[in-house]
Each structure stands twice: as C-alpha cells, then as structure tokens.
Amino acid sequence: MKKAKLLIWIPALTSLLIAGCGSQQSPTAGAAERPEVGVVLSDVGLDDQSYSDAAFRGLAKSRDEDGILFDYRELDQAGSYDEAFKQLIEKDNDLIIGLGYMVKESLEAAAKAHPEKQFLIVDDKSELPNVASITFKEEEGSYLAGVVAGMTTKSNRVGFLGGVESDLLKKFQAGYEQGVKAANPAAQVKSTYAGDFGDSDLGASIASKMMKDDAIDVIYTAAGLTGVGALQEAERQGHYAIGVDADQFFIAEKAVVTSMVKNVDTAIFKAVGTFNENGGSFPQKDMVFGLKEEGVGIAPIRVANLTPQQQEKIDELKEALISGKIAIQLP
Secondary structure, X not given: OOOOXXXXXXXXXXXXXXXXXXXXXXXOOOHHHOXXXXXXXXXXXXXXXXXXXXXXXXXXXXXXXXXXXEEEEOHHHHOOHHHHHHHHHHXXXXXEEEEOHHHHHHHHHHHHHOOOOEEEXXXXXXXXXXXXXXXXXXXXXXXXXXHHHHHHOOOOEEEEEEOOOXXXXXXXXXXXXXXXXXXXXXXXXXXXXXXXXXXXXXXXXXXHHHHXXXXXXXXXXXXXXXXXXXXXXXXXXXXXXXXXXXXXXXXXXXXXXXXXXXXXXXXXXHHHHHHHHOOOOOOOOEEEEOOOXXXXXXXOOOOOOOOHHHHHHHHHHHHHHHHXXXXXXXX
C-alpha cells in the first residue's frame, strides 16, 4: 500500500483530464489565438488530493471561463523537472508554470535559456526578470487552524506533521503553533516532519506514534499524501485532525474538524487571467495571497461542536489578522 494514491477523487479528475486533453488535441476554431499555458506539477502529481489537484482545477477553470489551452507534466511522466520544462517549452506555451519550491532550480535554468518566455513559480520567488511568482501567507490560515485545534483538544496536547522540512513548511508550523496558544495558552504543540510528501503509510505510522507517546488528540497535517495517512489514522483512533490545501473532510469524515485551505486554484486562475488581460505579461512580478486576498482560510468546521462564543472568537482573530492587529512571528 505504500505510496498508493487514493481513488476517491478520480472520477472528477478523470473528467477534467479528458476535457483538458481534448482541448489540446482538438482545438476549436480560432484556437490559434487562445493563450497556451503549461504547468509542471509538484513531485506527487495528480490525485494528491490537495496541492497539484488544486492547481489543475485552477487551470481547468481558466480553460472553461477564459478559453485558454493548457498542458501539464508530472514528474513520473517526464522523468525529471528539467525534462518536464523542456517539453513544455518545445510545445511553445505562452506561459509556463512551476508548482512548488522544489522545481525552482529547473525552472530558473529553463528561464535563463529562454528569456523570451514568461514563467511563473508557485510557492517561491525568483530574481530573474521573466519569472513571476505566487506566494501565500500560509501562516495566516495555519493560525486559524491552530485556534481550532486549541479549542477542540481535550488533552491540551496537539500535533503538527509536516512533509519535507523547509522554510515554506516552517510558515505553516509557526502560524499553527501561535494560533494554538492564542486560543489555549495551556496547550502544548508537538511538531515533527516526515521527510516525505507521498507516503500515506508513513504518515499513519508517525501520527499513531504521536497519539500514543505524546497524547496528541488533534493533529494538523501539511504533508500531501503522507498527511492523508495521518488524517485516516486519527479517525481510526477516534481523535481529531485538520487537513491542508483543500477541504479534506471527505478523507476522514469522523476526524477532520476543518482544513487550512490554500486556494492555489484561485490564485492560478487570477494570475492567468491577469497574464491574458495584460497581453502576455504580469504587471506585478510577485503576487501574494493571504486572508485578505482570499488566498488562504479554513474550511467549514465539522465533527466538533464549537460554542457561539468560540466561533465569534475565530471571526475576531481572522479580522485581526487581516487588519494587521495580529502579527505572526516567522522563523
């Protein structure tokens, strides 16, 4: 079962894939004038039930509403990020997107070799003039996730499980830890990293150990498919969990109280729209999406029953983050 990809989203994604491929292979009349966008997905690829799937949805929306054509490459499919970017450049895409900080080295190499091409990196920044960026204030959404964890824990011990330790994941961790303390100063946070985004069995094993050895009764996962395993383990053990990137309630419906929603789909849809409206360029090189820009947030709260006073507190803290009254300390 190791690294198996869950199939629960496959029908929806399959229809998107068929439609996406169809638009590439059988363009309608006038398609020559339609912008073409290529994307290199993150290392886990489609059906990760969070990051890559969200990016794909954003491009599908751009196709359906704005008429773009799009193509994509997965690491398993291309063999390497270098090859993935090479293939999309050869396809003469107008905009080439790299999803995740792990693609930066390959994306910048391609951008240097093709200064006439416009690139866009998600979750990192570049000094190159032909590379724009999308970054998120993950710490803001994670802060609200931490508030929920602090309110719902019974043991006053909550956990954070990250994928591969990085500056990006440290933002998730910092926001979560500070949100927990804002809601429940008595709560303790145990944070750890799996070193892998694509191993659901590993995530389940780590979560089980945290629950057994550290009395964790709420766990927040920012670890892709590895995190999916942790969510399911929380359900098996009768504990609460918090998902990431997308609303992951369906993965463990007896455990997932909420999810830190990172609207990669919304950000990519808006960025591609801006690119089109400005004749194939970005007026703002570095685009940042936080709570104010609806780039991050939390999914509806389910499973646990919060009091009206607790919900009011969440709303107050959200407004304080948006206004700048609360400043999250980053590492």
